[in-house]
Amino acid sequence: MSRFSLSEIAIDPDIEKQALDDAGAGACVIFEGWVRNHNDGRSVNHLDYQAYAPLALSEGEAILNEALSRFKLREASAVHRTGSLAIGDMAVWVGVSADHRDAAYDASRWIIDEIKLRVPIWKNEHYADGESGWLHPDNTPVHCSA
Amino acid sequence: MSRFSLSEIAIDPDIEKQALDDAGAGACVIFEGWVRNHNDGRSVNHLDYQAYAPLALSEGEAILNEALSRFKLREASAVHRTGSLAIGDMAVWVGVSADHRDAAYDASRWIIDEIKLRVPIWKNEHYADGESGWLHPDNTPVHCSA
């Protein structure tokens, strides 16, 4: 069963969470990334996520499996949106369950950091002033034209 | 509006999460404490939570308000169960929203640690061998009789 997925439609956190169930788990940490109405001082209207799907899926899967071996977890699961998102929409969902909360927090943070670092997904922000632009990992704009 | 509550019935995380909505929020971290089927090497059947409600509510509220001033959050909310819980039931739900994930993770962890430290709620575990016992904060049993 795959632990990482891409979704072209709204993420349903209740369905995603079912993958974390385990009678031995005492702690569950969930991270959700939401589309903000602002970035780097600019007003954002909506955004698009583009993924190189085959590699995104294999990198995401590798991250979750590595988390399961690095941290004392019961389960780990994540899903990332693609396509067009509005303010408040969920862009990414990361869930882990563990016996104890130390491992759950550490793993959750590690997974989202690795997703942002490694998974081939790109965010294109559309600003209130009508401009748009692809972003670097640190959320600064890509100035690719001279 | 109160940010901390006690519930005698099952916590509904979808309802709780509505308190976190904010168009400026880009990160949401949720912690859920679930009833484990084991503790300290013993098999657990179910457990009871007892609260000194007036003080639990004011301490919980103080913790969430303190989190909002300590960390750069948009919203923070928490609810703790009382009464009898079965394996897999949600004992506590803690949610925060923030512009960035650093603050969201730090605040979430701080809030659950403070709840476990300060809020007058006690857990009585019922073991598979028929015994039961109140627990200390570190989940070791209270040996209150000689």
Add this chain to the structure above:
Amino acid sequence: MKLRLLYFASLADHAGRAEESIETSASDPAVLYAEVRERHGFSLGLERVRVAVNGQIVPSSHLLNDGDEIVFLPPVSGG
């Protein structure tokens, strides 16, 4: 004076009750705890319990008044 005490968790088990009203001359929670500890055989020392009077955490030297509601809080285990 007359005070109302609430007991929780292991203290309630030891006292065999969740609350009681008592007549006492104890001037502060420290003296009061020694009194009820002896009566009910509590094993927890005063240094392990926090004291709430009328829903507020107070020092064990807090001055008690007639009609106060006192709770000795054993170490908590929520979450």
Add this chain to the structure above:
Amino acid sequence: MKLRLLYFASLADHAGRAEESIETSASDPAVLYAEVRERHGFSLGLERVRVAVNGQIVPSSHLLNDGDEIVFLPPVSGG
């Protein structure tokens, strides 16, 4: 040999397309990137892009074969 290239994000904008098939003698992705960078005016240097061949991340010195699918990955911004 014939190769298929996919472009994403800012590279797709610059190339004005999401994919193209090209005839090239470039033996590895480093040489190939220099070729397409010049043609499309990519501003990102090779040190800023990762290379995927047939869905796997590879070093820029990876030996290319006829029919390979190559993706130059600009810095990602998911999450």
